[in-house]
Amino acid sequence: MGCSASTAKEEDSIAALRNSEIDRQLAQEKKQLEAERKIKLLLLGPGESGKSTILKQMTLIYGNGFSQEQIEGFRSAIQLNILVSMASLIKAMDNLHIPYGFQTPESDESALQRISALPMPEQLIHGSSDEIEPLARCDTAKSLPANAPVVDQQSNASKASLQYEEGKRTHTNDLVAILASREYAVKGGTMKQDGQVAEYARHIKTLEDTQFGFNLEVSMTPETIVAVKTLWADSGIQYCFSRSHEFQLIDSCSYVMANIDRITTSDFKPTEDDILNARIMTIGVHETKFKISNKMTLAIYDVGGQRSERKKWAQFFSDTQSIIFLIAISSYDQVCLEDDETNRVVESMNLFSSICNHPLFKKTDLVLFLNKIDLFEEKIQKRPISLYFQDYDGPNTLQESSKYFVKRFMDINKYPNDKQIYPHLTHATEPNRQKR
Ligand SMILES: Nc1nc2c(ncn2[C@@H]2O[C@H](COP(=O)(O)OP(=O)(O)OP(=O)(O)O)[C@@H](O)[C@H]2O)c(=O)[nH]1
Ligand SMILES: [Mg+2]
The missing domain is CATH 3.40.50.300 (P-loop containing nucleotide triphosphate hydrolases)
Structure with missing residues (x-):
């Protein structure tokens, strides 16, 4: 009995082994088939x-x-893209020193005229701003080629900064940027500037939670939509947008602004174009x-x-x-x-x-x-x-x-x-x- 019992056990375990081997082979074949x-x-x-x-x-x-769930996600994303884009532009206005309502001059001459009519801000006289050098040479700036380095060829420190690093922009004499910065110094930034446009910018700023960003339901009110549209139409914001390679701005900005009326309607359904342009990281x-x-x-x-x-x-x-x-x-x-x-x-x-x-x-x-x-x-x-x-x-x-x-x-x-x-x-x- 003992002997036959042990044989049966052995047979069982052999059969179990065989089964698991077959299972293994089947699984491998299935995997191979799936891979193919x-x-x-x-x-x-x-x-x-x-x-x-x-x-x-x-x-x-x-x-x-x-x-449907994905479409709903795109709908929220593209609406959020409006607020995120405008918040980036407002931040850049202060970082690049551009006042709301800034009018881009038609020529370097008119930029120089406007610059010379402005008071020289303290920090430009005593500080280390990059603007000092080109301004000091304002009279000759017009004759410089568009991409002439700002640095003075005679100074050693300046020579060192001429060292070329791939991907870093060579400096240019940008009189428009200088003018913007000088007018900004006179008018004050987003928090100080007078007028409706700056007030709208302050409104947008209050909507953004420093940790959690924007809440669409709370933020996307008729007042906010008017604020964004007015800001987008502002010449200062447009000039800032023209310099968007200098700060972080999502590529869908111009798309969402161009379609803001449609995108912010209560029954908005994203089109294929909207879906392709919605930015979700x-x-x-x-x-x-x-x-x-x-x-x-x-x-x-x-x-x-x-x-x-x-x-x-x-x-x-x-x-x-x-x-x-x-x-x-x-x-x-x-x-x-x-x-x-x-x-x-x-x-x-x-x-x-x-x-x-x-x-x-x-x-x-x-x-x-x-x-x-x-x-x-x-x-x-x-x-x-x-x-x-x-x-x-x-x-x-x-x-x-x-x-x-x-x-x-x-x-x-x-x-x-x-x-x-x-x-x-x-x-x-x-x-x-x-x-x-
Ligand atoms: N104008 C333009 N915009 C584009 C093009 N391709 C993508 N975009 C936009 O660029 C933004 C980024 O595109 P995504 O597809 O989200 O980029 P991604 O590589 O998936 O980015 P991560 O998810 O962060 O890795 C979106 O707003 C797109 O609509 C293009 O060929 N032209
Ligand atoms: Mg992606």
Whole structure:
């Protein structure tokens, strides 16, 4: 009995072993099958490069659209974008020293005339403001070339500051900025300036909680909407907006301001354009699946691009078949949100290098989207890329300027024999671009 009982036990355990082996094999086969059927695509790139916008485009074109909950999220986000944009502009008015109602002079002569009619503020006489030097040479400023360095060629200290750092703008004699700053000194900042516009700015400031930001339900009143519209129409705010590359302002600002009446109605339903332009910073990594065929699923991973979010990326690196790396090519004249210092395109190049040359991706081809080409085209007319990247000496055309950046990114690839980079110039907010 004892003997037969032990045999039965042995048989049981052998059968159990066999079963678990079969289970293991089945699980492995299933995993393999799933892996074959699932194409994994990572959307990588720094913050605000347009990763989530590309995903939205794909959802509109290839997916089943957005859920009611998602649409509700976009609705709140785009309304919030109005308040956040205006709050950034108001803050920048004080940081850049621009008074409300500032009238941009028509010429350098008229700027100089207006400057000389103003009292010289104390701090400009005794302080260390950057304005002293160009003002001291006001009479000669007119004859200087547009991008002539402000620094005095004779002084050693000034010579040191001539040292070129890629991505840092070379100084220019900006008489308009000087004039604004002098008029600001006379009129006082947001908290002091007289008039309805400054009062509206103070109203917006009271709505923003320093810790929690804006509460839409409390903030979006008829009075607030009038305040934002009046501020946006102000010539000082418009001048400030023209200098938005000097501070942090979301790219959807002009879109939401242009559509403010529609966006703030009580029964507002976001359109496709609204959804593409709504700015929501991504936190974490989000998977979205698209069924390509009965046998194939495309799983797209949209990551948060801010520096603090990048630590979450590596766990998604294995089994990656494809990567789209995005950069905002229009951000060549802007600094990072994270440190207010590093040029955004320089940051993008460093990040691209760490992905492109990552040991896991040694043989993984990359698609490179040089995004926001619409904004890039506008900007290069006003601020040539050579102001920030001095080795560029080509014409200020879209074709040549973008070619320069394409080459800079292509040159980062350390394994050109093992992998390809496929660059594309993109405009992710362009409606239904890929449907055409
Ligand atoms: N004008 C213009 N705006 C764009 C373009 N692509 C994206 N945007 C806008 O840029 C902002 C940032 O885009 P997102 O898609 O949120 O950027 P992201 O890379 O996902 O940013 P993180 O989530 O912070 O990593 C949004 O307001 C978009 O509407 C473009 O090609 N042109
Ligand atoms: Mg995102």
